[in-house]
Amino acid sequence: MNFNITTIIFSFLFILSFNGVLSINSNAPLTRYQIWIANDLSNALFLHCWSKSNDLGTHFINYGDGFHWHFRENLWQSTKYKCEFVWNTKTITFNVFDRGLSGKCRGRGDICYWLVTENGFYFANYLNPFPSDLKFMYSW
Numbered sequence: 732m733n734f735n736i737t738t739i740i741f742s743f744l745f746i747l748s749f750n751g752v753l754s755i756n757s758n759a760p761l762t763r764y765q766i767w768i769a770n771d772l773s774n775a776l777f778l779h780c781w782s783k784s785n786d787l788g789t790h791f792i793n794y795g796d797g798f799h800w801h802f803r804e805n806l807w808q809s810t811k812y813k814c815e816f817v818w819n820t821k822t823i824t825f826n827v828f829d830r831g832l833s834g835k836c837r838g839r840g841d842i843c844y845w846l847v848t849e850n851g852f853y854f855a856n857y858l859n860p861f862p863s864d865l866k867f868m869y870s871w
Contacts, residue, residue: 762841763802763841764841765841766802766845766846767797769846771795774818775791775792775793776791776816776817777791778814778817780798780815781813782802782811783811785802787800801805806831811829816852823869836856844856846865850871852868852870
C-alpha cells in the first residue's frame, strides 16, 4: 500500500478526535486553574502548599490577606495540590485541588477559592463570592 503523509496524518487526527484526545472540554489539561486562599481568621494563618512536582513553600497570611497561585493541570489530569493549615493549636491538611474539584473550579476564570474561618473552610468557584455562594467543606 502506498499512503502519502497527508492521508496518514489526517487519519491519525480523525481517530484521536473520536477518542476525545483532541476534544475541547471543560476539564481539558490546558485549562489554567487559579487557587486562592483567603484568611478570615482573627489572626495569622500558617500555610504550606505543594503538589507532586511543585512545593510552594510556607507562608504566614494575616487577617484579610490571601495567597494564590496558578497552574495548568498535567496531561493525565491527575494534578493535586495539598495544603497544610495551622492556626493557633489547630492543624489540618487536605487537597485544595484534585480531579474531583477540577469541575467545581470551572466558573469565572477557573478559580478554586478557599475562605478560612474560625469554624472551618469554605469553597467557591470565583473571587470574593457572596456568602450564600460559599460551600462549607471542612471543619478544623
